[in-house]
Amino acid sequence: MDQTELTRRDFLEGTGKAAGVMVVTLATGTALMASDGAWAMDLRALSGETAETLLRMTRALYPHDMLSDQYYAVVVSALDDEAKESGEVAAMMKDGAASLDAAFGMPFSQLSEGNQVLALQSLETTPFFQKVRAKVVGVLYNNPRVWQAFGYEGASFDEGGYIERGFDDLAWLPNPPEDASPAKA
């Protein structure tokens, strides 16, 4: 592992794998919160139990040990927003999460990684699964803070593009000859 990766992990506040979460009830409503208080999300439509299962589900679908739970919580928050708008989605999330918790007769969050995969496979063709899976793809990987962990730099126009910022800085292979790849203007 090189230095940049270490730095990146530091930035992302350590590994979130198996970090604890708790449901807290406040005067203003329910929230899902990291046990260490690192992050919290208000829930508008989903129950704390459903949200916790969805949080575990989103990580089990796209497990990145380098990402802490807060990035997966953004996905759950997006699902919560949809559930707030649509009773159908709210019911789908509630029932889907309950199916995951029922798959092995214990909460999904307590299953081993292998059993989580089996539980997910059993629901793979359901609209619930498809919706959550697509949501993770569309939200988790669309978060600029997550991009940094993957080494993607995103928008470049305001920085003048990459022409002076490493578009051709790869040094572990020989440079192609001038006729194949002329020098920049």
Place this chain on the structure above:
Amino acid sequence: MANYELNDDSVVVVIGSGAGGGTLANELCQKGISVVLLEAGARVENDAFINDEWNSFLQLAWLDKRTTSGNWRVAKDFPNLPAWICKTVGGTTTHWAGASLRFQEHEFKARTTYGEIQGASLLDWPLTLAELEPYYAKAEDKMGVTRTNGIPGLPGNNNFKVLYNGATRIGYQKVNTGHMAINSRPRHDRNSCLQLGFCFQGCKSGAKWSTLYTEIPAAEATGRLDLRPQSMVLQIQHDDSGKVTGVLYADQDGKQQLQKARVVCVACNSIESPRLLLNSASAKYPDGLANGSGQVGRNYMRHVTGSVYAIFDRPVRMYRGTTMAGIIQDENGHNPERGFAGGYELETLALGLPFMAAFLEPGAWGRQFASMMEGYENMAGMWIVGEDMPQSQNGVTLHVSEKDDHGLPIPNVHFDDHVNDVAMRNHAFKQGRAVYDAVGAHTVWETPPYPSTHNLGTNRMSEKPEDGVVNKWGQSHEIKNLFISDGSQFTTGAAENPTLTIVTLAIRQADYLAEQMGKNEI
């Protein structure tokens, strides 16, 4: 900017402002012809383009609902998005990557060269490379294609370095940064490429040729162009003699307007163009306009595509710089010993992290996929562009029940891979893998085709009226003042990215139109 009356029946109406329509409109205006250019999308100038994949997609892409059928994987992964093309002034020239290759001589004679191929509806084009060469030259000059007209090639980025080294190590010889309609030097009032890495999102700096900021303002400067954005054409109308007389469209307020016309040129891309002809069916033309042959909407081609992404031990950062940064051309010939007819090009391609997640292996989840994604920074990528076989049943039909906001049937796009397509893709995947293995890839992934950006053939050119929709000028065999001006007129797809040929045909069509109008033939 002109402002023609709706009942002015002296104008040429061009529908669609992309590579075909935008170019044709300008060429006609330069010749003194009055043009009404109707574009379904809004006018978004390049300074408003967004360096963000999903937000740009929402800004530029054609998102009206479509359905799909057939055995192509797009129908499973993206059932309502068969094509990744644009609904905006400039059309898909905002999104294209800029690769500008001439077709090869034998590709205009596909039926003769490849012989009879079971299940394929191959034809020779009714024209030759020699006939097109002067127009190719004009198109390359207009578009500022690198490695033509004394314009240097673009500098290769990191993704190209990987491609180049891998390709040459396995013996490929025709490998370079390509013929690109992207300025490597300032030219025609546009600056040189800043290596933004967002070619697909509309070139915000304007270094890549797009009709949006070249042809269209040039046409406006003549005072003869009446561009009407957010104008969705619903129907082409005709008189008792069968000649087309005008178009019915929904304007920016959703109000229906009827624009009269002397000539109508259809350039709405290969899904909407046949859809419009089919939706224009009348008592005289019960199967749709220009469809006496029954060929409208058939023979849909999308190129044999696919991508190869490879992960290395060290960083590549392929997203920096031009999306299509270089090409391998050694496989583009017709060499049946490989087990298939026709050839293919291999071109670098890069996606940002958001689209990589959506397209690398659509539907995939779990630790293996997550691990591939974690290799993103060390990833290189290439895209396959090969000639696919035209097949009669592949195509665009009107949906039997679903309608759009205007009450018109939406299009269904049906595509089955031909065995030749499957064999070519298989070969290309193996070669792509070999390229990356040669420079030490530790993981190589074969990514299935994306929604189609190259949509071709659904109103094809043919020598005989019974085999196609238009003649060698893109003029309807049936209706003399109705023209097809986009990639739907392609008889076959060749191995090359289609835009240069679309522009070339549009320049040539403008000459023909002006001549025919001058002679009062139309």
